[in-house]
Each structure stands twice: as C-alpha cells, then as structure tokens.
Amino acid sequence: MNSASIRDRYTFFRTQLPPEVKLIVVTKTHPAETLQELYSFGHRSFGENKVQELISKQEVLPADIQWHLIGHLQTNKVKQIAGFIHLIESVDSEKLLQEIDRQAEKNDRKINVLLQVRIASEDTKFGLEISEAKELFQKWTQGHFPNVEICGLMGMATFTDNQSVIRREFSTLKQLFDQLSVRHPLQTLSMGMSSDYRLAIECGSNSVRVGSAICGDRDYSN
C-alpha cells in the first residue's frame, strides 16, 4: 500500500471513530518505516503481537510511542518488555500475571494490563474463561499482584460473517466489564479489529485494534 493511501485510511479512522474510542494501530509484520510514517501523522499507540518484533521496532523508533502487546506472551519474555511497555493486553493466565508483577517490581514501576477473555467459540484463541477472569480480578482487588494495574479487558470475536454471533460475544465481554467495574472501576474495553470495529463500538468497546484496514494486507513470507 502506498503512503498516500495509508494517510487516507488513517485519517478516515481518525475522523470516523467517536472521540472517546482509542485507536491502536496494529503494525505487526510491517516495517519500522510504516510506524515512523504514522508517527509523523501524530499517531503514538501501536500494537504488536510478538515480543521480538516489538523490541526491534522500539529500539529504532521515538521514545514517546506507547507500545501495546496484543499477542500471547510467554512468561520468560516478560522481562524483555517490562521496562517500557505501555499496556499488555493479552494476560491469559495467573502465572503470566505473577511474572508481570515480579518484573514490574524489579523495574520499579507499575505495569498496566488487560485480562484477555476468551469469548469466541473457536478454541484456537488464547484467553481466560470468564470464571478465571473473575477469580484473577478478585485476587487483584484483594491485594495480589500489587505491581500491576488491571485497566480492563480484551477480547476477540469469532472470525465469522455472522453479525449476531459477533454481537453476542462482544456483549458478553461488555457485561463482564460492567460487572467487574462495580468492584473496581475499569477504563479499557479493548475489542474490535478491522472487520468488526463498528460492531464492537456499538457493543461498548472504547479501544479498537486496527491493522489491515489502515496498514494494508500483511505479508507473512519473510
């Protein structure tokens, strides 16, 4: 995709999205130049799904970028991002939360996270069951994992054209978000990607992760 159309697409999203909805541009597989270009339009929030790729971009790009990790995170890799990560959106186990807490303490900072909840019917997707998310959240409100801040929830809907299935899944996550917010106010409900961000926003999302609709198709060959 040439740069004129990246700018057009980015501008389209900026003007289309309600002001209260945060836009995370998902730049996985795209070169650092693409991020630099979006940065030059004023964009600061980027999502990557692999630690190695995120770090190699972070090293060469401006320091005021807010990096979101949106993919499955292995516990042994937490330390590589603990010093600078803005938000880990993909916490899918207690073991991982524990390690993030440990590394946050070592780095003398709090690390912001989202609990990733499995709302899709496909069993290929990572994420906590609703009951597990409730348990983890309760533990945190009781004082466990003091060096992490659970800011909200993230979820991915089933990959389908069936809008009612997607709507049902997003609504389930919104319901959990509201339920947990009663105990401790949550800020971020991250749901919606290129194909379903409109529906996600209708269902209460306030943070969308948009990749291909802005950056173009991904090339996984290299």
Ligand SMILES: *Cc1c(COP(=O)(O)O)cnc(C)c1O
């Ligand atoms: C790749 C990815 C996205 C963006 O997907 P697009 O369809 O390109 O918008 C969003 N969220 C997660 C977790 C992803 O891995």
